[in-house]
Amino acid sequence: MVAFLIWALIIVLILVVLAFMGYYNRFITLENAVDNALSQIDVQLKKRADLVPNLISTVKGYAKHEKDIMKDVTESRKALLAAKTLPARVKAGADLQTALKSIFALAENYPQLKANENFLQLQQELSAIEDKIAYSRQYYNDSIMSYNITVERVPGAWFAGLYGKKHKEQLQITAEEKAVPKVSF
Amino acid sequence: MKSERLSFQDEINRNKMKSTLLIACVLVFFIAFGYVISLALDPGYFFSIMILAIILSVTYTIISYYNADKIALASVRAKPADRIKHAALFNAVENMSIASGLPMPRVFIMESEQINAFASGRDPRHAVICVTTGALQKLNKQELEGVVAHEMGHVANFDIRFMTLTAIMVGLVAIAAEMFLRSLWFGGEKRDNGNAGAVLFVIAIFFAILAPIATQLIQFAISRKREFGADASAVKFTRYSPGLRSALIKIKHDSFSQQDVKRYPKAVAPLFISDPFRKKLSALTSTHPPIEDRIRKLEKM
Numbered sequence: 140m141v142a143f144l145i146w147a148l149i150i151v152l153i154l155v156v157l158a159f160m161g162y163y164n165r166f167i168t169l170e171n172a173v174d175n176a177l178s179q180i181d182v183q184l185k186k187r188a189d190l191v192p193n194l195i196s197t198v199k200g201y202a203k204h205e206k207d208i209m210k211d212v213t214e215s216r217k218a219l220l221a222a223k224t225l226p227a228r229v230k231a232g233a234d235l236q237t238a239l240k241s242i243f244a245l246a247e248n249y250p251q252l253k254a255n256e257n258f259l260q261l262q263q264e265l266s267a268i269e270d271k272i273a274y275s276r277q278y279y280n281d282s283i284m285s286y287n288i289t290v291e292r293v294p295g296a297w298f299a300g301l302y303g304k305k306h307k308e309q310l311q312i313t314a315e316e317k318a319v320p321k322v323s324f
Numbered sequence: 325m326k327s328e329r330l331s332f333q334d335e336i337n338r339n340k341m342k343s344t345l346l347i348a349c350v351l352v353f354f355i356a357f358g359y360v361i362s363l364a365l366d367p368g369y370f371f372s373i374m375i376l377a378i379i380l381s382v383t384y385t386i387i388s389y390y391n392a393d394k395i396a397l398a399s400v401r402a403k404p405a406d407r408i409k410h411a412a413l414f415n416a417v418e419n420m421s422i423a424s425g426l427p428m429p430r431v432f433i434m435e436s437e438q439i440n441a442f443a444s445g446r447d448p449r450h451a452v453i454c455v456t457t458g459a460l461q462k463l464n465k466q467e468l469e470g471v472v473a474h475e476m477g478h479v480a481n482f483d484i485r486f487m488t489l490t491a492i493m494v495g496l497v498a499i500a501a502e503m504f505l506r507s508l509w510f511g512g513e514k515r516d517n518g519n520a521g522a523v524l525f526v527i528a529i530f531f532a533i534l535a536p537i538a539t540q541l542i543q544f545a546i547s548r549k550r551e552f553g554a555d556a557s558a559v560k561f562t563r564y565s566p567g568l569r570s571a572l573i574k575i576k577h578d579s580f581s582q583q584d585v586k587r588y589p590k591a592v593a594p595l596f597i598s599d600p601f602r603k604k605l606s607a608l609t610s611t612h613p614p615i616e617d618r619i620r621k622l623e624k625m
Binding site for chain 2: 172175176179183263267270271274277281282
């Protein structure tokens with residue numbers, strides 16, 4: 140009887156140790172996925188910023204007088220490269236997107252620019268990057284969601300308290316992205 | 325938004341559970357089958373053959389498991405896609421690799437009029453995605469992304485590995501049944517253990533004939549489940565079910581010549597997003613669920 144109790148105790152102990160280890164590793168894996176998703180957003184934002192000088196020099200050749208718009212783009216690019224925190228970077232990225240949109244709208248007035256092969260290619264690349272930014276943000280929020288689910292649901296919540304793992308915030312859509320674009324005639 | 329997310333997550337989980345159940349059924353069946361046979365035949369004789377058969381089939385499957393992608397690509401004469409020439413396809417695959425958080429798979433193109441695609445590779449690190457030239461011509465951006473997302477779903481759910489494992493088990497059952505039936509030809513005199521032995525013998529023959537058919541049907545059932553699972557994953561990655569749905573509708577009304585079908589070897593057919601042969605067989609023996617069912621399920625997601 141005593142031997143049986145000792146064995147039962149040992150088995151329970153082993154199970155507890157395994158649970159502790161398992162949950163620790165689970166948290167680390169999920170946190171790494173979140174970090175990886177974050178760097179994926181940065182990669183795409185950086186790619187877009189790198190294409191901007193190219194775009195500016197192409198546009199300059201055809202539309203020298205549109206200084207305001209070019210200044211907008213150059214400045215929002217600078218702001219993006221200087222931004223330190225993620226929300227600031229995402230905000231700057233959205234500003235750059237808006238500025239780029241006005242450049243592409245501008246091209247409507249310059250048929251030669253619109254027909255420029257270099258310009259067309261940049262336009263395609265930038266719109267492909269826009270998709271990728273959207274998908275990388277979606278994946279970032281997805282990986283935060285699976286992290287949060289593990290941290291907040293029992294029994295994960297008990298271990299999360301022990302290891303000091305807390306709820307993470309998802310990326311929110313900025314107000315101007317949510318707004319339906321206004322069309323003026 | 326919240327309930328929508330839950331529903332596709334549920335769909336993926338339910339699929340995983342059903343697949344595990346099906347695999348368990350195959351295993352139990354296999355063990356029961358082996359047990360009955362070993363009772364009917366001389367156990368010592370049986371096991372030595374079984375071990376040999378298992379070693380042979382396992383080496384065979386290990387080799388094909390590690391080369392699954394190469395075999396599949398070579399059998400349909402797929403060529404690597406060009407980053408510039410097939411920019412739309414590359415973008416779709418890159419987008420889905422970002423959305424799923426999986427490594428970028430290698431991208432291939434196969435010559436064919438019909439809209440089709442498949443994924444292969446033993447795990448996400450060795451994944452390949454192959455799309456037909458017909459799909460590139462006939463699908464728009466959202467539809468192509470939906471189809472690529474479906475294939476990424478197969479990669480994410482480890483379907484290739486899973487299907488290979490079921491194929492191993494189906495193969496094992498088939499080999500065991502075959503060996504038993506053949507052994508009847510030259511093992512006749514050994515049967516002198518009375519009435520009970522004769523009954524067991526009849527049961528064993530019954531099993532040997534039914535087992536390969538039953539496991540084959542189970543394999544088809546698993547394959548159909550996996551298609552629904554990949555559809556659910558596709559919606560998770562794109563957050564846009566109309567893309568894949570409209571691609572499936574196009575596939576349903578797709579037209580191509582009989583000549584084109586010859587590009588598809590029978591063995592690789594279950595890999596594709598839709599059955600390249602479009603055979604009108606009973607629901608039990610097809611590797612794909614009816615396309616109408618998939619369209620209907622996507623409408624609800």
